[in-house]
Amino acid sequence: MFSLHLTFSSFPLPNAGLIDGDLHFYHYSTDNANSDPVRVLEVHARTKYCRVAQFIKGGRALLTGSSDFSILATNVKTKSTIARLDNTHEAATNRRISLTESTIASGDDDGFTKVWDTKEYSCCNSFEAHEDYISDITFASDVMKLLATSADGTLSVCNL
Known part of the structure; x- marks a missing residue:
């Protein structure tokens, strides 16, 4: 099980991804510190461990990455699949970051590290810069560079 901290409609939504692929999103009341969290969204979109999740399209869609090497886009309101890309990586996806809208x-x-067009749901760049897992990714928008760190102890700077 993992947990992330995502933002949806300007409210933080802590979540838990379960080993069966389900995602549960919760809202905590800021008025009462002793109140229990309320589950606001539950997505049953995967059959394998969900490793990373991110809202796109202004919070209307959720992208998930799994140990089955796929990326799945799910409509948050209807919980239906928008798009599924299989074999997006040759190994499990463990990091994701928004670069532009x-x-x-x-x-x-x-x-x-791969760059994806969320309108077309296709890969538009791929970088093979590390020998071990990607530990973090950030984006320098002013110079259009993607920076990634790896467990191999290196930092890559990729020109987009």
Whole structure:
């Protein structure tokens, strides 16, 4: 099980991804510190361990990455599949970051970083800069560079 901290409609939504692929999103009351969390969204979109999740399209869609090497886009309101890309990486995806309104980057356990067009749900860049898993990704928008760190102890700077 993992947990992330995502933002949806300007409210933080802590969540838990379960080993069966389900995602549960919760809202905590800021008025009463002793109140129990309320589950606001539950997505049953995966059959394998969900490793990373990110809202796109202004919070209307949720992208998830799994140990089955796929990326899945789910409509948050209807919980229906918008798009599913299989074999997006040759290893499990473990990091994802928004670059622009229509692009994201993902990193995998083999050290590959890929850039995705969320309008077309297609890969538009791929970088093989590391020998071990991607531990973090950030984006320098002023110079259009994607920076990634890896468990191999290196930092890559990729020109988009």
